[in-house]
Amino acid sequence: MTVSDGPNRPVVVLRQGTVKGIKQDGGFPHPVEAFLGVPYAAPPVGDRRFRPPERVDSSNDVVDASKYGPKAPARQFVVAGPQLESSEDCLTANVFRQGSRNSSKLLPVAIYVHGGAFNRGSASMHNTTSMVGWSSEPFIAVSFNYRIGALGFLPSRLSAKEGVLNLGLKDQILLLEWVQENIEYFGGDPDNVTLVGLSAGAHSIGHHLLNFEEGQRPLFNRVVMESGAPTSRAVRNFDAPVHEEQFQAFLDAVGCPRDLTEADIFPFLRSLPSSTIASAQDTVFYRYNPSLRWAFQPVIDGEIIRRRPLDAWQSGMWHKMPIMTGFNGNEGSLYVNKAMSEPSEFTDFFRVLLPQLTLEELKTIETLYPDPSTASSPYKEDRQGVGNQYKRIEAAYAHYAYVAPVRQTAHLASPTVPVFLYHWALETSVIGGASHGDNMKYEAMEPAVCKISESQKNLAGTLHTYVTSFICTGDPNGMGEIYPRKPQWASYNNGSPKIMIFGRNNKELVGGDVGPAAELHDDVWAKKESDFWWSKVEISQQ
Numbered sequence: 001m002t003v004s005d006g007p008n009r010p011v012v013v014l015r016q017g018t019v020k021g022i023k024q025d026g027g028f029p030h031p032v033e034a035f036l037g038v039p040y041a042a043p044p045v046g047d048r049r050f051r052p053p054e055r056v057d058s059s060n061d062v063v064d065a066s067k068y069g070p071k072a073p074a075r076q077f078v079v080a081g082p083q084l085e086s087s088e089d090c091l092t093a094n095v096f097r098q099g100s101r102n103s104s105k106l107l108p109v110a111i112y113v114h115g116g117a118f119n120r121g122s123a124s125m126h127n128t129t130s131m132v133g134w135s136s137e138p139f140i141a142v143s144f145n146y147r148i149g150a151l152g153f154l155p156s157r158l159s160a161k162e163g164v165l166n167l168g169l170k171d172q173i174l175l176l177e178w179v180q181e182n183i184e185y186f187g188g189d190p191d192n193v194t195l196v197g198l199s200a201g202a203h204s205i206g207h208h209l210l211n212f213e214e215g216q217r218p219l220f221n222r223v224v225m226e227s228g229a230p231t232s233r234a235v236r237n238f239d240a241p242v243h244e245e246q247f248q249a250f251l252d253a254v255g256c257p258r259d260l261t262e263a264d265i266f267p268f269l270r271s272l273p274s275s276t277i278a279s280a281q282d283t284v285f286y287r288y289n290p291s292l293r294w295a296f297q298p299v300i301d302g303e304i305i306r307r308r309p310l311d312a313w314q315s316g317m318w319h320k321m322p323i324m325t326g327f328n329g330n331e332g333s334l335y336v337n338k339a340m341s342e343p344s345e346f347t348d349f350f351r352v353l354l355p356q357l358t359l360e361e362l363k364t365i366e367t368l369y370p371d372p373s374t375a376s377s378p379y380k381e382d383r384q385g386v387g388n389q390y391k392r393i394e395a396a397y398a399h400y401a402y403v404a405p406v407r408q409t410a411h412l413a414s415p416t417v418p419v420f421l422y423h424w425a426l427e428t429s430v431i432g433g434a435s436h437g438d439n440m441k442y443e444a445m446e447p448a449v450c451k452i453s454e455s456q457k458n459l460a461g462t463l464h465t466y467v468t469s470f471i472c473t474g475d476p477n478g479m480g481e482i483y484p485r486k487p488q489w490a491s492y493n494n495g496s497p498k499i500m501i502f503g504r505n506n507k508e509l510v511g512g513d514v515g516p517a518a519e520l521h522d523d524v525w526a527k528k529e530s531d532f533w534w535s536k537v538e539i540s541q542q
Helices: 128-134 157-162 167-186 200-210 241-254 262-271 274-291 309-315 343-353 359-368 390-413 439-443 454-473 527-535
Strands: 002-004 010-015 017-019 032-039 062-064 092-098 107-113 140-144 188-198 222-226 323-328 419-424 498-502 518-522
Touching: 032 062, 032 128, 092 128, 092 167, 107 167, 107 200, 107 454, 128 140, 128 454, 140 167, 157 241, 157 262, 167 188, 167 200, 188 200, 188 454, 200 222, 200 309, 222 439, 222 454, 241 274, 274 343, 309 390, 323 390, 323 454, 343 359, 343 390, 359 527, 390 419, 390 527, 419 454, 439 454, 454 498, 454 518
Parallel strands: 010 062, 107 140, 107 188, 188 222, 222 323, 323 419, 419 498
Antiparallel strands: 002 010, 017 032, 032 092, 092 140, 498 518
């Protein structure tokens, strides 16, 4: 099999690796062929460090496609799946297809963009093999690594001058171009591509969705944005004060001399050992992590993120295509301080996170999320091991960073394109609740989830069927299904909004009863909270 970077221009000849499914004991019905660790860009090492990605040179070399390529350098969470070594030479793709299907037509394609706050994560986090192997209709899936941390996102005025902003997003674009040029060789249709991503992966997809120029043809046809949106959290100008502050902190952490001229700073950074870069980016990221003012994030660059995301939505300057998007019930539980106990800590958190908030606006937040010491507060805490402000801060941060932006996507896009909105409500722990990212393993039909109980397998199968149906047909209701009792998923309508809720009454994992896998409901969310956070989007985009 030959992969090409253009008509009749061979780049690599792949040696096929095979991952075979098992039809019993939690295995998937269709064997999966996997082509792993295929380079989609030249190694961004040496003089290519802190530069835009470059295409792979033409070659007749044989690539061993039997194992994942390295993950990008960063301090990583311990996650399920293959544990990969770290290397700056990380720009590789993985292609998965059902091995038991002999289709004469080109198949739909899904490209998975991994999350991790733009500072962690890798392609192997997502069990794409299982997701493909369980699908009742065949499709081709692609996952990949891109540069993260300082190597992928190092915003500053000098970075803009050097032309090295948003390198991680540029890696993603090159991967999308690689798929357009090569996926037919794997049996995929380059004109039927769905982007799928969670958290930073979803934020990334949102930026590509809004990367619009008149006459520009998008490199994809529909999107699945899970727990993320282009208006989520902060998307600032490249020279925002916090970015300049973090840039200098990074230079100090790598030992860059203060008297070095601007022209010599990036050559100095390219000369350093990879371990020095990795250590410094971890130091800076975790210094800012407690305040959730994360370092090394995408910024408004005038090139990929051409304008403030809210301006792009409101001006209609975005690619019109079907959207599936949603949030988890406790998006903040993974991030906020579980020991928070004083009301002043709650207010101080938002004062630091969003310094542009006025005193009046801070008081509004306190009113919207009443102090649990008051009689009428719905945020009273009765769980052991957490501070009495935990439920309050978890809800407020979740609404600001994830829930309100996702709902804003549905609100702004649904008058123009079909939008399918969901709420993942399955509680996987007493403290974490329906935590950020919990749905990923269910979407993929991971064997560990399916083995828990028939209820959990049914929930996973229901979500998986909706998502793969959207990938294959553009409609979550569009194809034959393994789990036939799932309800019809109505598209979002601002006049009468609907939301699909997964696992709302399933308390099995926290010692309770089992409820239905999915239910379609009216989308009722406190309007005051929604209106407030939507009105504050602009201060996070300056």
